[in-house]
Amino acid sequence: KRFPYLLSSLLFTIIISSCSSADNYSYTTAFDKIKGKWTIHEVHMENNKRICETDVTSNYEGMTFNFMEGNQLEIFDAREDITLPGVWYLDEVYTWDADDQENKKSFELYTYVYNPADTSQSRTMTWKDLRVSNNRLFGRESRYSDDGKSHKYTYKLKR
Numbered sequence: 001k002r003f004p005y006l007l008s009s010l011l012f013t014i015i016i017s018s019c020s021s022a023d024n025y026s027y028t029t030a031f032d033k034i035k036g037k038w039t040i041h042e043v044h045m046e047n048n049k050r051i052c053e054t055d056v057t058s059n060y061e062g063m064t065f066n067f068m069e070g071n072q073l074e075i076f077d078a079r080e081d082i083t084l085p086g087v088w089y090l091d092e093v094y095t096w097d098a099d100d101q102e103n104k105k106s107f108e109l110y111t112y113v114y115n116p117a118d119t120s121q122s123r124t125m126t127w128k129d130l131r132v133s134n135n136r137l138f139g140r141e142s143r144y145s146d147d148g149k150s151h152k153y154t155y156k157l158k159r
Helices: 001-020 027-034
Strands: 036-047 052-055 065-069 074-076 083-096 102-115 119-132 136-144 150-158
Touching: 027 083, 027 102, 027 119, 074 102, 083 119
Parallel strands: none
Antiparallel strands: 036 052, 036 065, 036 150, 065 074, 074 083, 083 102, 102 119, 119 136, 136 150
């Protein structure tokens, strides 16, 4: 009689603990989960205010991010066969939700890398809506593209 109850309780606990909402883990937990080497799995550019999106993953093929101790970062761009050094920072952000009458917690990941052969070439990224688990990393970025327009990108990385 108790087995179905235990099984359902166990499944509920697993489901709740696997959620990736920022409210479910601390800054330290998110920081520790980010550390390590990640490979780009998918990148999408949102068009027409999220009505559709374009898969631009091929532009990032073989790209890896190595988030190291001391907030050091190395991005390896396989297409250009270059490693870009830099830094990364995690920020915990609270936004007031008027509907729920409470602060909502989220994380933002800031990165800065540069080309060691030409230090005038650098790139910053701010990934918002950051979600991280032991083997998946997700973030959104708004930035200007080569066409001079602002676009939103979603990044999915895997270990």
